[in-house]
Amino acid sequence: MMNDHVKLNFFASTPEPCSYLSNRDAVSAFANPHMDMDMVTYNNLIQHGFRRSGGYVYRPYCPNCEECISVRVPVRQHRLSRNEQRVMRRNDDIQVCSVPSKFREEHFELYQRYINKRHTDGSMANPSKADYHRFLICDWTETLFYEFRQNRHLVAVAASDIMSTGLSAVYTFFDPDYNARSLGHFAILKQIEEVRSRDLDYLYLGYWIKECNKMSYKYRYRPLEGFLNDQWVMYRDG
Numbered sequence: 673m674m675n676d677h678v679k680l681n682f683f684a685s686t687p688e689p690c691s692y693l694s695n696r697d698a699v700s701a702f703a704n705p706h707m708d709m710d711m712v713t714y715n716n717l718i719q720h721g722f723r724r725s726g727g728y729v730y731r732p733y734c735p736n737c738e739e740c741i742s743v744r745v746p747v748r749q750h751r752l753s754r755n756e757q758r759v760m761r762r763n764d765d766i767q768v769c770s771v772p773s774k775f776r777e778e779h780f781e782l783y784q785r786y787i788n789k790r791h792t793d794g795s796m797a798n799p800s801k802a803d804y805h806r807f808l809i810c811d812w813t814e815t816l817f818y819e820f821r822q823n824r825h826l827v828a829v830a831a832s833d834i835m836s837t838g839l840s841a842v843y844t845f846f847d848p849d850y851n852a853r854s855l856g857h858f859a860i861l862k863q864i865e866e867v868r869s870r871d872l873d874y875l876y877l878g879y880w881i882k883e884c885n886k887m888s889y890k891y892r893y894r895p896l897e898g899f900l901n902d903q904w905v906m907y908r909d910g
Contacts, residue, residue, distance in 0.1 A: 701733035721899040742899040773815035786845035830859040838874035
């Protein structure tokens with residue numbers, strides 16, 4: 673795959689146990705990490721179901737499995753459901769602002785608390801500063817960190833890449849003590865607002881897996897498109 677600036681080679685990763693579905697191995701196709709990546713190229717790749725983790729750009733490439741589906745919200749057609757309206761009202765005392773995507777101790781401490789509460793049994797447990805930096809901060813992306821504060825107290829951070837067609841929701845983490853506020857849900861709704869304010873089209877949510885409870889929240893947003901058979905298709909309710 674190529675554009676006017678870069679020609680990319682792709683490689684398959686070695687199989688490893690799937691983090692989302694039991695008794696399956698996961699394989700990814702990833703862009704050559706030794707070649708320069710830029711936002712023009714990444715904007716092209718995300719249209720074809722790719723995603724990034726840190727500076728690595730990848731797409732699931734599992735033999736005999738197509739459960740990982742890239743999904744996005746076409747924000748111009750999105751209207752708040754009753755549940756979403758309640759989430760917005762519940763958090764109307766939260767202030768949101770964007771800051772450049774650089775390391776901040778305050779962000780990292782919140783990230784540690786979130787991971788050690790929500791992902792204690794996975795590969796993300798007990799993250800170091802190097803783990804955090806490697807996962808969320810990238811030198812070739814146009815990325816913003818959206819801070820969510822209540823009375824100056826940092827309660828959530830959402831990392832978003834600024835794409836030519838919208839935002840890509842990289843990751844959101846929040847204060848576990850505020851779990852009842854549905855801050856993850858609220859962060860996505862605020863990013864939908866941000867895409868609309870920029871007069872762009874989509875919020876990319878990464879991969880959705882029907883049989884994975886951890887991914888189920890992504891299917892609640894309507895309308896929703898999935899990248900199926902190399903084209904974006906609108907999901908229908910039901």
